[in-house]
Amino acid sequence: MTAEFGPVLRKFRKAAGLSQERLAATSGVSVEAIKTLESGRRRNPRSITLRLLGDGLGLTTRQRTELAAAASPTERARTPRQLPDDLVYFNGRGRQVAELERLFTAVERRPGVVLTSAVAGMGGIGKTALGVHVAHRVAERFPDGQLYLNLRGFGPARPMTVLEALGRLSVSLGLEAPEDPDDVHEAAARYRSALAGRRVLVVLDDAVDAAQVAPLLPGASTCAVLITSRRTLTGLPGVAHLSLDVLPDDEALRMLEVIVGDERIANDPVSALSIVRLCGALPLALHIAGGRLADQPTWTAADLNARLTDSRRRLDELSDGNRDVRASIEFSLTAGDTATVAAFELLGLHHGEELDLRVAATLLDLPIGETEERLEHLVDLHLLESVAPRRYRMHDLIRSYVQETTARRTDAASREAARLRVLRLYLAMAWRSRELNFQTQLATDWGVAAWTAAAGNLSMDEIFAWFDIEIDELAAAVRRAVDGSPAEQALVAKIVLGLLPYFHIRRRYPDGVALATIALATVGSDPFAAALTPYELAQQCGAAGLYEQAVDYMTLALQAPKTVEYAEQHAEAEIFLGEFLMELGRLDEAAASAHAGVARAASLGAEITEADGRLILGTIAGRQDLHTVQDQEFQRAVDVVRRRSTPQAAHYILLHVGISYRDSGQLLEAAAYFELCRTSALAAGYDHAVAEALEGLGQVELARSNFSAAEQHLRDALDIVQGTWQPEARIRELLGQVLAAADRRTEAEAEWRLALDLLVRHGSHRAADDVRGLLSTSDV
Structure with a gap:
């Protein structure tokens, strides 16, 4: 019988008169490795280690043969070293490598518990490379061998059966063929018995599921198992799970x-x-x-x-x-059932960064529960990522695969039907939010109940919260629909007109202008769309400070037959045309248009519309230094607000009364109305209106040289509007002026640079030039 390797190595070292440290220096083999070999914790060194030790000891040919015989092929067959070569270009994954190493080199182990780690991730993410790399790093901790088995979970061949896997592992451990080769339980018991008391690392690569892996786990706590799979193997108890993402x-x-x-x-x-x-x-x-x-x-x-x-x-x-x-993606799909694969194919019609569950259910034309089950199956296969409740993300290359698969396996009619379902969902959500708080008689008569059916009984707050997440993809879908079928184009103006109140409440006026401009080109012969679209587009332009365009679009709206037919809509259009003309300094034209609108509203008994008009007339009077007229018109408007106005109309009128008084130098009156506006907006839950009132108060306090109060108002406003670039840039510019006036130049410059960055990134060139002027002045 061949001698054990450890005693033979120790004999030759002592004969050479070398300590373990000295042998390490002469051979290049680490002291730790030499100690491990001599103690018997590792009995079968690799051929390169044998050669280095022989050179370091200065052994003769006969002595080298004796040393090699101690690591004989017979013995090595019983101590398997099956790890594939480590990748020479493996790099990165430092955190994951350290985490796995800590697990497999832990000193304390619970009796009867096998150290097991499962590395999961999409195909091609580097699971095998990481697993093999870590296995090499910890191999010396397992001197009785390292087993490696590719379970073929995802690939062109069928997954390896449990019986086949047990057979291969058993042969690697030197076991004889079992008496009953078809008995899985007997095979598993013999495999576990062979590992009892031994320190072996088992690497199970590319597992298809927990059922395939469970019988392959050793029963000895001296062993450890590293598993890789495209699935997260949650069915295995006591397993440390590690999910791999793409590389930084x-x-x-x-x-x-x-x-x-x-x-x-x-x-x-x-x-x-x-x-x-x-x-x-x-x-x-x-x-x-x-x-x-x-x-x-x-x-x-x-x-x-x-x-x-x-x-x-x-x-x-x-x-x-x-x-x-x-092919890697296709291999993952082979583990999915027919229904899941079918769902995956249709998802190619979605273009956004994230996929909402409600949108997915509409796209697939399935109930929410069934859709979620299918998507979670795709998550399990790492073909989707669950980024939040009811929200999913797809890797870019998987999206490319899905899009080409959708184009190949579905016909044009089914793709159009799916797109139309999603557009109708967007219509339902948008129009439901509009009818809750922003509906006019003209819009009410245009819309039909079927438009909002898919939104159910959702509140405006619930819909707006959904829009906050989904709005970019929604807007992109609308843009794609412009180039779609006639049925898709017919939905564009309806969706956009439903969305515009959201853009107003969230103060995203540039987005509103962009989408409404697109919608205007699609109204066709629809008389309702022909009246409402230019009217709403003019409102968005006016709010964005684009007054010339606002005048043009409101003039177009006034020419629409439906505007003339709906007298209150006509009155509102005349009043807002007056506002836009006023902002262009065309005060006489503005007054004439606003007066016409007020007279029409008064004849109809439309008090809120009349109040809007009197607000404009009062503002015009203030700019003409007709302060008595200004006070009278404002008082009449505010009386209506306090008596019967809706919350959004109330804060709008109170805010603009404050602005008019501020612009005419009546600061105490301005402050009083800004405070009323703030209180009204708070009660209604309109955060951005609160911010506008605070901005107005900040301007008043700046004019009164109360810099500390002005700064506090503006910082409170910033807390509300951050993330909405237009008001944020405006408030930061104003805050910079406050800080500069307080002789805090460095802080002022910082705010102006933040404002300038926002304006440049969003293409607001004129406003950016104004801020550059502030930064270039000699005072700052």
Whole structure:
């Protein structure tokens, strides 16, 4: 029988007169490794270790043979070393490597508990590379061997059966064939018995599910198991789960550099970062892309970037014959049932960054519960990511795959039907919010009950909260519908007109202007849309300070037959036309239009519309220094507000009375009305109106040189509007003026730079020039 390796190594070391430390120095094998080998904790060194030890000890050929015999093939077969080679270009994943190492090198272990970690993630995310890398790093902790088995969970071949897996693992441990080769329970028991008392690391790669893995777990707490799977194996008790995400940019760029092997990545960081983004920072895609660049020495990083930019060809480019991103995604789908696969195909019609459950159910034409079940199955397969309750996200490359699959496996009619269902959902949500608080008789007569059916009994607050999350995709869907079928185009103006109150309440006027302009081009022969769309577009333009466009659109609205037919709508249009003319300094025209609207409203008994008109007339009078007329008109408007106005009309009128008094230098009166506006808006829950009232109070206190009070009002307003760029930029500019007036120049400059950044990013060039002027003045 061959001698144990440890005693043989110790014999030769002592004969050479070397300590373990000295042998480590002469051989290049670590002291820890030599101690492990001599103690018997590791009995079968690798061939490279044998050669280094022989060189360090100065052994003769005969002595080297004796040392090698102690690590004989017979013994090595019983001590498996099956780990695949570690990747030479493995990098990054520092946190995950450290987390797994801590788990597998823990000193204290509970008796009877097997250390088990399951690494999950989408195909191509680098689960196997991480698992093998960590296994190599901790291998010496398991001197009785390292087993590795690819369970073929997701791939072209069928997944490995439990019996087949047990057979292969048992053979690796040197077991004889069982008496009953078809008995899973017997095979599992023999496998666990072979591992009892041994320190073995078992790596189970590409598991299909928990049922496949459970019988393969050792029963000995001296062993450990590392599992990789595209599923999160929640069915395994006591398992430490680790979910892999795509690489951060710096690690992805480093991976590209290592794979390409020259300076092309470092020399063109812009193209390199674009390649990372186009690959979705997915390791598999980066390996393929980097490999293609390495194989084409005449290509630059920009050349590869150009080839990947075309989304229709990207998946074709990310294939090198041996590895294929498209195939990797398809392998994940093989584990899904027919219904889940069908759902996945239709999701290609969704273009947004995130997918809302309500939208998904509408797209698939399924109940919410059934849709959620299917989406969660896709999450389980790591084809979707659950980012929040009822919200999902898809990796960019998976989205590319789904979009091409949707185009290939569905016909034009079914795709149009799905898009129409989603547009009708958006219509329902938008029009429901409008009819709750913002409906006019003209809009009421246009709309039908079917428009809002899909919104159920949701409140305005619930719908607005949903819009806050969904609005960017909703707006994008509307833009796509303009180029869609006639049925899709017919919904554009209806959806936009339902959305405009949301844009008003959230003070997102530029968005309102952009969408309403698009909607105006789609009204066609619909007489209601032809009246309401230019009217609402004019309102959005006026709120955005685009008064010339506001005059043009309101004039167009006044010419629409339905505006003439609905007398109160006609009166409102005349009043608001007066407001826009007033802002352009055309005061006589403004007064004439507003007077006509007030007279029409008074004849109809439309008091709130009349109050709006008297607000405009009072403001015009203030600009003409007719303060007695100003006071009279404002008082009549406010009397109506206090008697019977809606909350939104109340704070609107109170705010603009305050603005008019402020502009005419009547600061005490202005402050009183701004405070009334703030109180009214607070009661109604209109946060942005509260912010506008605070902004007005800040302006009044600045004019009165009460800098501390002005600053507090404006900072309170900022707390409300941050994230809504237009009011935030305006308030920061004003706050800078307050700070500058208080001789706090550095703080003032900081606010102006923040305001300038917002204005430049959103293309507000005229306002940006005003702020640049403040920054360039000699006072600051």
